[in-house]
Structures are given as structure tokens and as C-alpha cells.
Amino acid sequence: MTELQKYNTDIHVPEVSDDGMAELMKQAEAMSAAHKLATVLCNTAMVPATFKGKPDDAAAAILYGAEVGLKPQQALQQVFVVHGQPAIYARTMAALLKAKGYKFSTVESTDESVTVDGVSPRGERETSTWTIQRAKTAGYTSNKKYQTDPQAMLYAKALSEVARKLAPDVLLGIKYTAEDLELEPVKATATRMDVQRGAEGVRAALAAKKQEPQPEPVPEQDDSSDYVAEVTEHLATLDTQEQVNDFMASLQAQDANLPEGVLAAGRARWEEINA
Known part of the structure; x- marks a missing residue:
């Protein structure tokens, strides 16, 4: 018997159980x-x-x-x-969980800050506070609703955060809410470039730069490098993994085909904070 034949006889191919096949069907x-x-x-x-x-x-x-x-x-x-993943409204999250015995209450609600408290049927408690400053840092305030109805938007962020922490099993690990994805495109100008923040700030900066007179293009120049640099610069200002996650989600909500350099920068900053 050759070594190959001996190796092949040692391979065990697991059989699919009747229960497993029934579940697949x-x-x-x-x-x-x-x-x-x-x-x-x-x-x-x-x-x-x-x-x-x-x-x-x-x-x-x-x-x-x-x-x-x-x-x-x-x-x-x-x-x-x-991006291949489900997203629902924050209010839908709350409705699904309330039907299962979860309770939510608003601790504070102003145009500047909203705090939501939640309790599971087992007595577990979670609290989340979202402020305008936090939303700006995460890049969400490009949505015009943060100017017209800031309390509702901050409430949606706080409520969804509490719901995800209390019941990831019920929500099946959902990462996005519809409110996260309602980011309005911003028309960039040179005067606004310095005040824009987050994902829209990156886009605005690049759009403004393209309006300036440009030299002859250099062959094989990767024009995504400026975008990567802008993203990396903004990531350096974020202090928590949650902020990094929110910022990257806002970028992906606007462009499903982000350059690999942008994705790598997000992963690097996340791991840096984790370390």
C-alpha cells in the first residue's frame, strides 16, 4: 500500500444527518x-x-x-x-423587543442629547446616550434630519444601540438601522471643506480639490490615495471602536465599493484602539 493510499483510507467524510438534511430542505x-x-x-x-x-x-x-x-x-x-446585510428602523427594533417583554424608557431628550434606558425580561439593563457632537464625530449629521428633527435622530441612535446590546440574539446581529443609512449627499464647495466632518467631510474635501486647477495627470497614478489619506486622517480623531464602526458604516452606505486602502485604514484604527 502506497502512502497516498494509506492517507486516503484515513480520511473520514462525515455523513449529513437526517435532521440536517431536513433543515436544509x-x-x-x-x-x-x-x-x-x-x-x-x-x-x-x-x-x-x-x-x-x-x-x-x-x-x-x-x-x-x-x-x-x-x-x-x-x-x-x-x-x-x-451591502448584503439586513437593516431595520430603530422603532421596529423596539416594537419587536417590546412584544417579547423588553422595556424601554427615555431618560433625557433634548436637541443636544438623548438618553435611552432598556431592561430585558431577565433584568439586564443597558443605557445609551447620543449627543449631537457624537453624531458629528461619527459622520451622521450630513443627514438634514439632524437639523430639522435632531431629537428624533438622536433617539433612534440611542434606542437602536440599547436594543442591539440587550438582544443580539433576537435581532440576529443586525448592524444597521434605516436611520444610519439616510445620509444626504452634500454639494461640496471650497469654503465648506474645512467644516465638514465624517464621511461627508471626506467626500466634500475630495470634490472641492477636484474643482481646483490640476496639473497633467501622472501615468498610473492612483487617485484613490487622496481619499485614503483623508479617511486615515479622520480615523485618527476617533477614540472608540464604536466610532470607527459607525464611521466606516456611513462610508459604505454611500459607496459599496470602497477602495481596499480605506477598508484597511478602518481595520488598522480599530485594531489600534483595541490594543
């Missing part, structure tokens, strides 16, 4: 049913523009909604698929 059937329903609904006026002509995304939203207790029509109104 169940998931396949659920996906098929969700896709058929999504295909029909996506051709109606009853679904948000997010899902128009996107039955695959709609099916994923329906399946996720079913996992957390939402009916298909509710899921298509409340669940969004962003």
Missing part, C-alpha cells in the same frame, strides 16, 4: 416560497422603491422578517438589505 422550500411571493409583490406599488425589480433582495428581507416575527408585507416595509 426546509430552508430551501422557505427560500423558494419567499422568492415567489417577492417576485409578485415587487411588481406592485405596495413595496418601497428599494425593492422595485429586486426580488432576490425582497426574498431575503421576507426571510429575515420571518425570523424576527414580521409578516411578509411588514418585512418589505420595515427591512432593508444593505
